[in-house]
Each structure stands twice: as structure tokens, then as C-alpha cells.
Amino acid sequence: MDRHASRTADDADGAPDEALLVAYANGDAAAGRVLVARLGPRLFRYAARVLGDPAEAEDVVQESLLRLWKTAPAWRQGEARVSTWAYRVAANLVTDRLRRRTTRAETALDHAAEPEADLLSAVERMTEAARAEALRRALAALPERQRQAVVLRHLEGFANPEIARIMDIGVEAVESLTARGKRALTAALAGRKEELGYANE
Amino acid sequence: MALERLFDACEAVGPAPSEDFLARLVADAEALLPPPPLRDRPREPGFGWLARFFAASGLSGAAALGVWLGFVMPDVVGTMATDLAGDDSALLTTFLPGADLAALDQ
Numbered sequence: 001m002d003r004h005a006s007r008t009a010d011d012a013d014g015a016p017d018e019a020l021l022v023a024y025a026n027g028d029a030a031a032g033r034v035l036v037a038r039l040g041p042r043l044f045r046y047a048a049r050v051l052g053d054p055a056e057a058e059d060v061v062q063e064s065l066l067r068l069w070k071t072a073p074a075w076r077q078g079e080a081r082v083s084t085w086a087y088r089v090a091a092n093l094v095t096d097r098l099r100r101r102t103t104r105a106e107t108a109l110d111h112a113a114e115p116e117a118d119l120l121s122a123v124e125r126m127t128e129a130a131r132a133e134a135l136r137r138a139l140a141a142l143p144e145r146q147r148q149a150v151v152l153r154h155l156e157g158f159a160n161p162e163i164a165r166i167m168d169i170g171v172e173a174v175e176s177l178t179a180r181g182k183r184a185l186t187a188a189l190a191g192r193k194e195e196l197g198y199a200n201e
Numbered sequence: 202m203a204l205e206r207l208f209d210a211c212e213a214v215g216p217a218p219s220e221d222f223l224a225r226l227v228a229d230a231e232a233l234l235p236p237p238p239l240r241d242r243p244r245e246p247g248f249g250w251l252a253r254f255f256a257a258s259g260l261s262g263a264a265a266l267g268v269w270l271g272f273v274m275p276d277v278v279g280t281m282a283t284d285l286a287g288d289d290s291a292l293l294t295t296f297l298p299g300a301d302l303a304a305l306d307q
Contacts, residue, residue, distance in 0.1 A: 027237030032230035
């Protein structure tokens with residue numbers, strides 16, 4: 001299911017992103033403001049989820065949109081979606097930052113797989129904030145490409161072909177990354193029994 | 202599945218940018234805003250466009266303006282020419298430099 005299609009930036013009530021970008025390239029400042037409102041929060045959410053650092057996420061988003069404005073006069077209509085292009089630039093910038101980090105991210109604890117029912121029960125009992133924190137820490141334990149693919153697929157709602165364009169890989173590679181990423185996430189969550197509150201069950 | 206439950210719970214709730222940051226993004230967009238196409242730019246108030254016309258066209262533009270003024274404001278131009286030269290024939294001489302009145306009669 002492509003959840004992204006249901007909340008695509010091509011709003012029925014407004015102009016498509018591409019039309020706004022062309023208008024911006026022709027001196028329409030309001031078109032630029034609408035694009036910032038549409039793309040800024042989404043790109044920030046994606047970058048912050050993958051990087052785990054709001055300040056770095058801001059840098060990535062700012063640079064991504066600067067490149068979008070600079071490319072606007074040469075934008076060729078019909079070749080790519082504006083959002084896909086922006087996410088692709090952001091994904092590359094995020095990857096660069098992850099690779100430059102000198103400290104390793106948290107690694108998944110090596111635990112035997114816990115019964116799924118126990119984990120589900122624990123998740124159901126968690127507060128919303130606790131769920132978000134648990135997922136954040138588990139994502140931080142993933143290898144960067146798996147993390148990117150999982151965030152784009154299961155939190156940003158992109159379909160696999162779109163993720164393939166954003167990450168510049170094949171669709172099969174996306175499927176492999178998301179599958180491996182989900183297995184690793186499950187293992188990471190299972191490794192945090194105490195936090196999830198089912199250590200003694 | 203527990204993981205899907207976690208994804209569903211976290212999907213809509215995520216890190217949000219500050220208003221200050223969004224304002225910086227808008228400022229970046231406005232700083233790089235290309236100029237509008239020439240045809241869409243507003244006209245200058247007054248006769249600034251006229252000055253630019255003369256600067257661009259030089260003597261030929263001045264001559265063309267003279268002919269135009271003679272047609273649209275003949276009374277004013279005629280009076281002015283008479284005051285300057287004393288008779289109506291000065292009108293054509295003044296606004297057609299180098300032209301011979303006799304040549305025009307041929």
C-alpha cells in the first residue's frame with residue numbers, strides 16, 4: 001500500500017509542486033513559500049529520524065532546498081517529481097553525514113528472538129512518547145542504508161519504486177534493505193526488555 | 202506485529218521543525234528568487250520609459266518624436282515654431298533637419 005499517495009504534495013486544492021517550482025523560477029516568491037511549507041517539515045522529519053540529530057537535520061534540509069532553488073530555472077518539467085528530487089538530495093546529504101561520524105551508532109544487542117506476543121504486549125502498554133523513543137533508539141542501531149530505507153518506507157510512507165529513485169538503487173535492493181532493517185529492528189527492540197517493561201514476564 | 206504497531210503509532214508523530222527554521226528556509230528562497238520575465242515587470246511611473254527610449258535611439262528617436270509631436274499637438278508646436286522663427290515654414294525645417302521645403306513640394 002502506498003500511503004504516500006494519500007498525502008502527496010500534489011494537493012488537489014493547490015498547484016502541483018512542479019507548477020510552483022516553475023512559478024518560483026519566474027519570480028513568484030509566494031510559490032517558493034508554499035514549497036517551503038510543503039517540503040520543509042517533511043524533509044526535516046525524514047532527516048531527523050535518520051540522523052537522530054535536529055541540528056544536523058536542519059543543515060541537511062537547508063542545503064537540500066538551496067539546491068532546489070538553484071536548479072529551479074533549469075528544471076525540466078515531467079522528468080521527476082519535485083519531492084522525489086528533494087528527498088534524493090537530502091538522502092545523499094544524510095548518507096554523507098552518517099559516514100563522516102567517527103563514533104559508531106548504538107549497536108543492536110545480541111539477544112535471542114523474544115516471543116512476538118510478549119513484544120506486542122509491551123508495545124501496546126507503552127505511552128506514545130515511549131514508543132517514539134524506543135523506535136528512535138532501535139533505528140539508531142541500524143546500518144545507515146537500512147535505516148534510510150525503513151524510514152522512507154514505514155514512516156514517510158513512500159512506495160518501493162519511489163524509494164529506489166530517492167536512494168538511486170533498484171527496487172529489489174530496497175526490498176532487501178527494508179526486510180533486513182525490520183528484522184534488525186525487531187531484534188533491537190527485543191534486546192531492550194527492561195525499557196519495554198516485560199523483562200520479568 | 203509489534204513493529205508495525207510501532208510504525209503506525211510513530212508515523213504521524215515525528216520531529217517537527219521550529220518556526221524560526223522555517224522562516225530561515227523562506228528567507229533562503231527569497232534570496233535566490235530569480236527576477237520575473239521582462240514582459241511581466243511593472244512600467245516605471247512617469248516618463249522614465251521615454252528617457253530610456255531616447256537614450257537607446259539617439260538622433261533617429263528624436264526625429265521620430267518630433268514628427269509625432271507635430272501631429273498630436275500641432276497648435277502648440279506651430280505656436281512655438283512661429284515664436285522662434287517668425288513664420289510657419291520654420292516648422293518643417295526645425296523638425297526635419299536637412300530637409301529642403303522645395304524638395305518636399307516636388
